Amino acid sequence: MRTYLPKPEWIILDWHHACIAAEVLCVQQCATCSVWRHPPRKFCASCFSDDVNFQPVSGSGTVLSKAVSHRSLDPGWQEQTPYATLLIELDEGPRVLAATSTAPDEINTGQHVTVRVVPHGQDFVLVWADTVTTTAT
Numbered sequence: 001m002r003t004y005l006p007k008p009e010w011i012i013l014d015w016h017h018a019c020i021a022a023e024v025l026c027v028q029q030c031a032t033c034s035v036w037r038h039p040p041r042k043f044c045a046s047c048f049s050d051d052v053n054f055q056p057v058s059g060s061g062t063v064l065s066k067a068v069s070h071r072s073l074d075p076g077w078q079e080q081t082p083y084a085t086l087l088i089e090l091d092e093g094p095r096v097l098a099a100t101s102t103a104p105d106e107i108n109t110g111q112h113v114t115v116r117v118v119p120h121g122q123d124f125v126l127v128w129a130d131t132v133t134t135t136a137t
């Protein structure tokens with residue numbers, strides 16, 4: 001079954017294109033004061049500059065919260081329920097929303113994750129988070 005894909009526009013479309021071109025998660029960074037920001041905006045909230053770039057980020061972050069969906073309005077996601085949508089604070093500071101294939105009861109706030117982008121067509125990426133497992137040495 002096919003899932004609904006949004007049709008991003010304007011500066012949000014620019015962000016999707018930057019992620020597709022870089023093949024990793026990108027975030028806006030002010031070219032004047034270097035402050036990171038997400039979601040993309042026209043002006044920097046710190047210095048009001050409109051001189052910005054999309055820069056690749058590490059993809060490393062921490063789960064701040066999760067929302068568990070037990071039903072999906074989109075039939076394409078129904079087979080995935082229950083699934084968690086995560087709010088992640090990247091190591092660089094900005095926060096992003098991400099889907100995860102990790103079972104909702106196996107992911108918690110404070111957990112470390114890596115974030116990646118998965119292109120769908122030429123104008124949209126889904127942001128996914130994978131849990132980081134540490135092994136004892």
Ligand SMILES: [Zn+2]
Pocket residue numbers: 030031032033034035044045046047048049
């Ligand atoms: Zn700035």
